[in-house]
Amino acid sequence: MKKVFIETMGCQMNKSDTERMLGMLSNFGYEETKEPKKADLLMINTCSIRQLSEDKAFSMIGTWGKWKEEGKDIKIGFCGCVAQQKAETIFKRARYVDFVLGTHKIYSLPDIIKRVNNGEKVCECEETNTTEDDKASEYKINRVKSVNAWIPITEGCNNFCTYCIVPYTRGRERSRQPEVILKEAKDALSQGFKEITLLGQNVDSYGKDFKDKNYRLAQLLQDVNNLEGNFRIRFVTSYPTDITDELIETVVKLDKVCEYFHIPMQSGSSEVLKKMNRRYDRETYAKIVEKVRKMVPDVTITSDFIAGFPGETEEQFEETLTAIDEFELDYSNTAAYSPREKTVAAKWVDKYIDEDTKTERLARLNEKVRENCLKSNQKFVGREMEVLIENFENHKGQNIITGRTRNNKIVHIPCNKDLTGEFVNVKITGLKTWYLKGELI
Ligand code: SF4
Incomplete structure (x- = not known):
């Protein structure tokens, strides 16, 4: 071979x-x-x-x-x-x-x-406007050994945020056919995967390009939920204003769909959001997060932020720090702005923030994320939670199994047996910044 x-x-x-x-x-x-x-x-x-x-x-x-x-x-x-x-x-x-x-x-x-x-x-490298679903069915997928199988449901993006290269590299948004997605999910489950994550740059707009306007992410989640077996379902990434009440209600209603939303905000300043061509302001984002929190008990909400977008003032950057506190974001991915050829913001050279300021803002942003992650973890100490085990390793002489709760919190549990792929009940006994500590019940 x-x-x-x-x-x-x-x-x-x-x-x-x-x-x-x-x-x-x-x-x-x-x-x-x-x-x-x-x-x-x-x-x-x-x-x-x-x-x-x-x-x-x-x-x-x-x-x-x-x-x-x-x-x-x-x-x-x-x-x-x-x-x-x-x-x-x-x-x-x-x-x-x-x-x-x-x-x-x-x-x-x-x-x-x-x-x-x-x-x-x-x-x-020719651009296409199809998802090549027919060809996808001809070949098997050599998935990385894990408990979670990633299944793309949309490709590309129509949003053209001014900093983002994705619409130029992945093209316009295309939704994959439900039957192909369901087949890939069934295959993954039959191979022993215990979690299905539906993946896309903007999963909430799934199905917008279908003739049948009634088949959207909520319906797809329902169909995946109907598949046989004990497994979990997640979906990433959500665009704030595309999250519908129907979708939130579906997350609450379906037993396999986890209480987790990844909702990138990108900046806490409404003026910067406008320049980024995001279709919401700070107040709108606040309302969406409030609604999700109210309707989904114990939900974890994570986000993405950019430090040093062209023209970002110190005050505007500070609005990002206050947003993380105000919306109690459980965790956020962060990055310093990096100009990408072809994008609109890359042309605003005279507004570029110098590297030292970007680095300094990114460090403050990371510190804020760290503080909030710690705060978020504190809420769960003393609780009993279901954990899907992903890993078994010896850490500094102690055998540890590591997994995630339904709301995507990482938990470390002392255990001498490799329980990878099993659902276990755990009492949360302590915490570190990025994970919880637990004991098997
Ligand atoms: S940031 Fe996300 S929503 Fe905006 S263009 Fe890029 S992929 Fe699309």
């Missing part, structure tokens, strides 16, 4: 694409290796959210290129978001690359491999 190594950068969508590519390649006699030096085929699945990640990708394939120039018989593929954006120009920057594969055409991979093995250089 030939061996393939894939380096995956960036978000869960890229990781899901890698699982699909590995599935396709297994049909052509390739098995995965974790050691690049042992591979016949080396691929990098790139992310273009930040410049740093793009630079890292070119540096990594530079090393592979050297191996090739030294005479190693290997093929090199450049895939993912940077590939979609830069297409043929990749060959100019890295002449040893054999193929460039964008995010829209991952199901062309089998054909590309044949052509590359015949000595051709191939670039497949």
Whole structure:
């Protein structure tokens, strides 16, 4: 068997694409290796959210290129978001690359491999407006061994936030057909996965492009919930103003759907939100979070924030810090603003915030996130909670099982038995900043 190594950068969508590519390649006699030096085929699945990640990708394939120039018989593929954006120009920057594969055409991979093995250089980066659901059904998915299976339900995004590259790399929003999603969920459950996470840049707008306007995320959740077995369902990412009352009621009503919403706010300042082209202001976000908290008991709400967006004043940045407190956000992903080619905000060069200020704001933002995570964890000490175990390891001489509650809190539990994949009841006995401590009941 030939061996393939894939380096995956960036978000869960890229990781899901890698699982699909590995599935396709297994049909052509390739098995995965974790050691690049042992591979016949080396691929990098790139992310273009930040410049740093793009630079890292070119540096990594530079090393592979050297191996090739030294005479190693290997093929090199450049895939993912940077590939979609830069297409043929990749060959100019890295002449040893054999193929460039964008995010829209991952199901062309089998054909590309044949052509590359015949000595051709191939670039497949054409944009499509379909989800390639028909092709997806032909191949198995080589999922990473875990308790959770990620299943994309939408691809692309129509929102064009002024800082974001996604609409340019993943294209316009397309919803995958429910029957394909349900089949992938059933397959994952039959392979022993205990959690299904429905994935998309904006999952709440699932189905907006269907003829049947009545089949939306709430209906899909209902159908996944109807599948047999003891498992959990999650969905990420939610766009604040697309969260409907029907969706919140569905989360409450369905036993397998977990009490967890990831609702990126991005900035606590209404003026900055306007410049970001987000379709809500601080007050609207506040109302949405309040409603979710009121309707869903014990819900965890997480968010994303950017520090140092072009033109962001100190006062506006402080509004982000107060938003995290005011809305009691349980955890937030943070990043310093990074200009991305083609996006609107990247053109506002005269408004760029200097690197030192961005770094300083990001540090303060992270400190605020840390404080709030600790506060949020305190609410659960003394409670009994159901935990799905994800991991078993020896930590500083003690055997520990680690898992998540329904509301996505990480719990560490001393235990000498590997209970990975099992649901256990736990008494929460203590906490650290990023996790809870518990004991099996
Ligand atoms: S909604 Fe999310 S993915 Fe879409 S453009 Fe905005 S930040 Fe990017």
